[in-house]
Amino acid sequence: MSGPPTHPAAGQSLMRRLWLYQAERFPLGKTAILLAVFSGAGLSVSAHLAGRALPGLWTFIGVWLVVVILFFQMRAADEFKDLEDDSRYRPGRPIPSGLVSLKLILGLAGAGALVALGLVASVHLLLIVFLLMVWLWLCLMSAEFFVPEWLKAHPVVYLVSHMVIMVFITLFITAAEWLPHGAPPQGLWLFLTLGFVNGLVLEVGRKVWAPASEREGVETYSALLGPSRAAIAWAGTGFVAWMLLLGVGLGLGLPLLVGIPGFVAFALLAGAAVAFARNPTQKGQKLIDRLSGLWVLVCYMLVGLTPLLAGGAGT
Numbered sequence: 001m002s003g004p005p006t007h008p009a010a011g012q013s014l015m016r017r018l019w020l021y022q023a024e025r026f027p028l029g030k031t032a033i034l035l036a037v038f039s040g041a042g043l044s045v046s047a048h049l050a051g052r053a054l055p056g057l058w059t060f061i062g063v064w065l066v067v068v069i070l071f072f073q074m075r076a077a078d079e080f081k082d083l084e085d086d087s088r089y090r091p092g093r094p095i096p097s098g099l100v101s102l103k104l105i106l107g108l109a110g111a112g113a114l115v116a117l118g119l120v121a122s123v124h125l126l127l128i129v130f131l132l133m134v135w136l137w138l139c140l141m142s143a144e145f146f147v148p149e150w151l152k153a154h155p156v157v158y159l160v161s162h163m164v165i166m167v168f169i170t171l172f173i174t175a176a177e178w179l180p181h182g183a184p185p186q187g188l189w190l191f192l193t194l195g196f197v198n199g200l201v202l203e204v205g206r207k208v209w210a211p212a213s214e215r216e217g218v219e220t221y222s223a224l225l226g227p228s229r230a231a232i233a234w235a236g237t238g239f240v241a242w243m244l245l246l247g248v249g250l251g252l253g254l255p256l257l258v259g260i261p262g263f264v265a266f267a268l269l270a271g272a273a274v275a276f277a278r279n280p281t282q283k284g285q286k287l288i289d290r291l292s293g294l295w296v297l298v299c300y301m302l303v304g305l306t307p308l309l310a311g312g313a314g315t
Contacts (some may be wrong), residue, residue: 062176276288
């Protein structure tokens with residue numbers, strides 16, 4: 001499908017090519033940091049909602065590594081289902097250009113599954129059930145739920161169906177804390193929903209483009225809705241995320257310590273959305289993309305660290 005190699009680094013060593021691949025398609029350093037905060041927040045929230053001590057260090061490390069593997073597997077699944085479009089419209093990407101092969105990336109994702117099973121078993125054997133739930137949804141996503149044309153014609157349904165995986169991943173993370181104790185803590189559903197909505201913030205934010213950036217074969221929300229409405233829709237997901245963040249803060253008994261800095265972060269997000277709606281530039285596009293990641297980072301730092309700093313339950 002990808003044809004003869006055209007990437008200038010195609011003849012270099014495997015490790016060099018994999019390094020270039022991750023830099024473009026799966027920036028490991030940035031991703032690992034964000035997922036460490038995400039994973040730690042899930043374990044912390046679950047423990048504090050139940051009034052328990054935090055789990056041991058290995059639980060944090062094991063869950064974090066599994067979540068990194070899961071996100072790489074999602075990237076590999078995207079490479080698989082997008083290969084035809086990438087070869088046609090984005091031939092410079094690593095796989096269609098021949099930097100690395102799809103077989104290699106899928107093979108690494110498969111090897112990661114074996115590592116993930118071992119890590120999960122070392123944390124709690126029954127946690128494998130929650131890992132399998134994530135993988136099942138990922139397989140359905142990769143098959144476009146067996147209705148690819150219908151999903152493509154309904155982009156909102158497509159977005160929501162794919163973001164549901166964030167609920168399963170968040171459930172997996174929190175289960176590593178509450179599963180040994182028998183049942184999830186009361187109010188955990190707010191944190192699970194926050195995971196879903198934060199996924200929307202990231203996904204919509206990375207596809208709000210300036211008119212000068214739009215190109216054939218790339219489906220963006222700015223092309224679908226227009227740049228102004230897409231920016232406002234992105235801000236809307238941020239507002240819902242802030243409301244859920246406040247709800248989690250209430251459950252932790254720290255609504256002001258969580259809600260006020262969260263609102264400041266949302267205000268920055270909303271300001272960028274309004275500025276872009278008025279003048280959709282490439283500079284504004286980049287700011288929206290960066291603020292999407294910053295919002296998620298701040299969000300999980302607030303719910304994960306605030307109870308510890310405030311001397312809440314389980315500390």
